[in-house]
Amino acid sequence: MLGNKAVNEKNHLEIAGCDVVLLADKLGTPLYVFDEALLRENMREYKKVFEERYPEVSIAFAGKAFLCSAMCRVLGQEGLWLDTVSGGEYYTALGSGFPMEQVLFHGNNKSPEEHSLVLKNGIGRWVIDSESELDLLIEEAQKYERGKLPVFFRITPGIDPHTHAFITTGKVDSKFGLPLMEGIALLVVQKALSCGYLDVKGIHCHIGSQIDTLEPFGKAIEVMVRFLAEVGEKTRCLLPELDLGGGLGVPYLDEDKGRFPSVESYAEIICGAVKENCQKYKVPLPHLFVEPGRSIGNTAGSTIYRVGTVKEIPGIKKYVAVDGGMADNPRPVLYDAKYQSLVGNRVLGGGKEKVSIVGKCCETGDVIIGDTELVPVMRGDVLVVEGTGAYNHSMASNYNMIPRPGVVFIREGKPVLVVRPESWYDLTRRDIIPDYLQEEGE
Ligand code: LLP
Numbered sequence: 301m302l303g304n305k306a307v308n309e310k311n312h313l314e315i316a317g318c319d320v321v322l323l324a325d326k327l328g329t330p331l332y333v334f335d336e337a338l339l340r341e342n343m344r345e346y347k348k349v350f351e352e353r354y355p356e357v358s359i360a361f362a363g364k365a366f367l368c369s370a371m372c373r374v375l376g377q378e379g380l381w382l383d384t385v386s387g388g389e390y391y392t393a394l395g396s397g398f399p400m401e402q403v404l405f406h407g408n409n410k411s412p413e414e415h416s417l418v419l420k421n422g423i424g425r426w427v428i429d430s431e432s433e434l435d436l437l438i439e440e441a442q443k444y445e446r447g448k449l450p451v452f453f454r455i456t457p458g459i460d461p462h463t464h465a466f467i468t469t470g471k472v473d474s475k476f477g478l479p480l481m482e483g484i485a486l487l488v489v490q491k492a493l494s495c496g497y498l499d500v501k502g503i504h505c506h507i508g509s510q511i512d513t514l515e516p517f518g519k520a521i522e523v524m525v526r527f528l529a530e531v532g533e534k535t536r537c538l539l540p541e542l543d544l545g546g547g548l549g550v551p552y553l554d555e556d557k558g559r560f561p562s563v564e565s566y567a568e569i570i571c572g573a574v575k576e577n578c579q580k581y582k583v584p585l586p587h588l589f590v591e592p593g594r595s596i597g598n599t600a601g602s603t604i605y606r607v608g609t610v611k612e613i614p615g616i617k618k619y620v621a622v623d624g625g626m627a628d629n630p631r632p633v634l635y636d637a638k639y640q641s642l643v644g645n646r647v648l649g650g651g652k653e654k655v656s657i658v659g660k661c662c663e664t665g666d667v668i669i670g671d672t673e674l675v676p677v678m679r680g681d682v683l684v685v686e687g688t689g690a691y692n693h694s695m696a697s698n699y700n701m702i703p704r705p706g707v708v709f710i711r712e713g714k715p716v717l718v719v720r721p722e723s724w725y726d727l728t729r730r731d732i733i734p735d736y737l738q739e740e741g742e
Contacts, residue, residue, distance in 0.1 A: 302551070302602075302640075302686045302687050303602070303686070304338055315684075316337060320333070320682055321682050324606060324644070324682045326715070327715065327717070328706075329604050329606040329624070329682070330606075330624035331707075332706070332719075333601065333604055333715075334600050334709050335600045335601075336374065336711045337710075338600040339374060339597065339689075340378055342563075342597075342600060343361070343375070343380055345564075346359045346590070346596065349564045350570075350590065353568065354567075357588045357589070357590070358381050358587070359589075359592065360590070361381070361591070361597075362383045362593030363382055363392070364694055365598075365690040366593075366597045366692075368392065368707060368719045369718075370396075370718035370719075373397070373398075375398065376397070376398050381402040381403065381589070382403050382404070383403075383404045384403055384405055384406065385405075385407050387413060387414040390405060390414070401422065401423075405423050406429070419449075422446050423449070425501060425541075427452045427504050429454045429476060429478075431484075437451070449498050449499060450498075450501050452501055452504040452541070453488065453502075454477035454506075455505050455527060456469075456474050456476060456477040456479050458471060458523065459471070459520045460516070461507045462511075464636075469509075476506075480523070486531065489539075500537070502586060503539060504589075505520055506547060507520050507547060509546065510549040510594065512549045512559055512561075517547070517566070517570055521573040521574055528542065528583050529581035529583045540586055540587055541586050541589065542586040542589070543590070543591065544589065544591075546593050548560075548566050548595040549595075550690075552640070570590065574588060594690040598689045598691075599689060600689045601688045601692065602684050603692065605624050605682070605685065606681070607620055607622055609679070610678060610679060618654065618656070620655045620658070623660060624668075624702075625659010625702075626699065627700065628702075628704065629668060629685070630696075640672065641672060641685045643682070647675075649676075650675075651676060652673040654672070655672060656669065656670055657669040657674075657683065660702070693705075693707055703721060703724060703727060706719050706720050706722075
């Protein structure tokens with residue numbers, strides 16, 4: 301089992317002290333469930349292990365992993381920064397009362413509307429992704445009312461983190477960031493420094509996600525610190541901050557628990573490598589930022605489904621269909637991601653059988669777990685898929701016009717609704733029947 305789960309006397313699964321059967325009965329399924337205490341514990345752990353090892357550090361949660369207004373409140377209370385990547389994420393933070401001077405704004409193609417929203421309401425660090433973005437921003441920053449606009453530059457350090465190709469972002473051939481080759485990044489930083497309207501705080505990189513070894517982080521740090529030194533040498537300006545993105549992988553399966561570095565060993569490597577390279581390249585220690593997403597949210601989240609059809613094809617397979625699927629968890633079909641599950645109303649029991657857990661979408665690839673062993677399952681059972689706290693709610697869609705699930709936080713053993721489930725009404729709320737399609741004479 302992942303996270304803080306237990307089996308009660310009824311043989312039901314409890315998440316953070318809350319019976320999942322009661323949750324399913326009371327709030328309906330599918331439902332994303334977060335253990336709020338574990339979310340906070342993960343945030344505090346990040347702060348603690350970095351602060352113990354490094355003089356100045358900010359932890360910015362990557363909102364793309366999971367974001368809603370209540371999450372912004374929790375992040376604010378825990379003193380984290382927030383990494384946003386769209387006007388929508390930024391708007392969520394703004395509306396929740398999050399301190400906007402602790403928000404980072406990323407994106408490789410920020411829209412004019414996003415530019416004006418962010419410039420109007422203020423930002424902690426704007427992460428410039430390309431020269432064409434810089435050119436626009438120099439114009440706009442002249443009108444920024446809060447002083448010089450604080451910016452980072454996203455650099456592609458040319459490191460391959462050996463994770464899934466779709467979540468590899470720091471290689472030279474990437475849509476993100478400025479390459480170091482042929483002095484491209486240096487020229488862009490120089491341009492920003494000389495324009496007079498930007499407060500160039502530092503540089504940023506994010507090499508990828510779900511990374512299971514620490515070595516690529518060390519390599520990226522060397523490249524980034526070497527570049528800080530080069531900027532210092534060529535411009536006489538020592539940039540005071542370094543943002544190393546996120547990317548620490550987490551186990552999705554019990555058998556993978558030993559395979560991923562702990563947050564503490566990640567901090568040890570990161571802080572050690574920054575210090576070592578700053579000494580080597582003779583630059584002062586920068587204020588450090590990291591942007592964890594998955595490693596804060598994932599284990600704290602689970603999805604609760606209700607089992608519907610159970611179908612056995614003799615000698616071939618038993619299919620267990622739940623009332624959600626690729627619409628609320630597209631990760632198996634996108635990244636071949638693996639999950640584990642439990643029967644929430646009958647956790648322990650002998651006679652396990654092999655089944656495939658599938659969703660209700662009209663698509664053969666709508667498989668949540670291809671092959672798993674479960675206690676015999678029947679219609680009406682509650683099925684819990686673990687480790688869905690990152691990139692599930694945030695990547696959910698309305699494919700097949702399926703309403704997206706709600707989100708609850710379990711706080712002190714009690715469920716608190718933080719995102720209401722969508723209804724069928726929500727699905728057609730934006731539809732317009734134009735005049736020419738209205739029936740005549742109506
Ligand atoms: N910072 C930046 C600039 C990022 O692009 C990302 C993730 C993060 C931080 C957080 O990375 P994490 O600590 O969560 O690995 N949809 C994919 C993951 C895409 C990650 C994109 N960037 C998935 O479901 O696996």
